[in-house]
Amino acid sequence: SISYLFYASRLLEFPLGIFVFAIGTAVLPSLSSLAAEGKQSELKETFVFALRLAMFIVIPAMIGLVVLRIPIINLLFERGSFTPHDTIQTSAALFYYALGLWAIAGVRVTVPLFYSLHDAKTPVLVGIMTVVANILFSLLLMGPLQHGGLALATTLASAVNLFFLLLLLRRKIGPLGIKATLGSVARALLSSLAMGLVAHAVCFHIDWTTPGMTITKILYLGSAVGGGVGAYFGLAFLLRFPELTYLKYIFRKKPSGPVRD
Numbered sequence: 001s002i003s004y005l006f007y008a009s010r011l012l013e014f015p016l017g018i019f020v021f022a023i024g025t026a027v028l029p030s031l032s033s034l035a036a037e038g039k040q041s042e043l044k045e046t047f048v049f050a051l052r053l054a055m056f057i058v059i060p061a062m063i064g065l066v067v068l069r070i071p072i073i074n075l076l077f078e079r080g081s082f083t084p085h086d087t088i089q090t091s092a093a094l095f096y097y098a099l100g101l102w103a104i105a106g107v108r109v110t111v112p113l114f115y116s117l118h119d120a121k122t123p124v125l126v127g128i129m130t131v132v133a134n135i136l137f138s139l140l141l142m143g144p145l146q147h148g149g150l151a152l153a154t155t156l157a158s159a160v161n162l163f164f165l166l167l168l169l170r171r172k173i174g175p176l177g178i179k180a181t182l183g184s185v186a187r188a189l190l191s192s193l194a195m196g197l198v199a200h201a202v203c204f205h206i207d208w209t210t211p212g213m214t215i216t217k218i219l220y221l222g223s224a225v226g227g228g229v230g231a232y233f234g235l236a237f238l239l240r241f242p243e244l245t246y247l248k249y250i251f252r253k254k255p256s257g258p259v260r261d
Contacts, residue, residue: 001147004086007077008093008151011069012101015061020105023054027109031116040173047113048177051106052184056243058105059185060232063192064225065098067200071221074208084209092148100155106162113169122168130161184241191235199228 027050034043065072069091078087111123134157141149170176203224206216236244 001089001150004090004093004147005150007073007090008097011065011072011076011094012097015058015065015101016104016108019057019061020054020108023050023057023109025112028112028116031113035116035118043113043116044173044176047109048181050109051178052181053243054105054109055102055181055185056188056236056241058101059188060192060195060228062098062101063196064199064228065101066095067196067228068203068221068224069094069098070208071203071217071224075214075217075221084211087209089147093151096145096148096151096155099152100158103155103158103162107158107165110162110165110169114165117172119172122172123165126161126164126168129164130157133157133160184243187239187241188236191232191239194235195228195232198231199224202227 027046030046031043034040034046070087073087073090073094074084077090078084114120114123134153137153137156138150141153143149145152166176166178203220206213206220208217233244
């Protein structure tokens with residue numbers, strides 16, 4: 001079970017390390033500058049947009065990991081002493097881990113705002129509370145769900161972490177405008193579900209429990225990922241996601257700021 005959790009967590013860290021941590025790191029200087037200048041309205045706007053951008057990226061990653069967890073684990077790890085049974089068990093851990101990807105991303109974007117306000121104490125105290133919550137959730141869930149319960153405990157603890165960070169942040173600087181992001185998050189979720197259906201339809205024409213067929217599996221998984229990503233960004237374009245406009249500016253290396261609806 002330790003190995004199942006280890007391999008699953010490595011896959012979870014892939015979208016976090018490439019995208020979300022980069023957003024959190026990049027936004028800190030802007031937040032610090034706005035906080036030092038006392039521009040609270042712009043500070044909140046920048047934070048909310050960074051949160052929306054993180055959700056725009058991490059929600060499809062979450063759905064992708066949930067839908068394609070077995071093919072991904074099969075291709076990356078299933079060889080030697082890593083058996084089809086181990087693939088199924090690792091996929092269970094990845095499923096529960098992936099459900100909390102949005103919360104982990106939200107925490108990573110929210111904590112820099114506290115730092116920009118010269119408040120490192122609050123994230124530490126909330127982090128300690130989160131550790132305690134993780135232990136309690138683990139004790140409750142590892143019986144019925146085994147190692148999957150430990151992964152789910154991490155997900156629930158991350159959600160608790162984000163909830164209290166946002167609650168304390170609101171008390172510190174006033175309303176954040178989080179409700180205005182719900183429409184954007186809902187659109188991202190609906191587009192991601194459509195992406196997941198496309199990926200599933202493409203990828204599961206073959207039996208992933210059958211040994212071998214490596215080239216065929218690579219082609220199917222690659223097509224599923226490509227088709228899913230195309231479906232997501234196609235819908236994002238049709239629905240005119242402002243986050244997509246911002247990403248275009250980044251790739252074109254043009255100066256940009258928060259993009260408004």
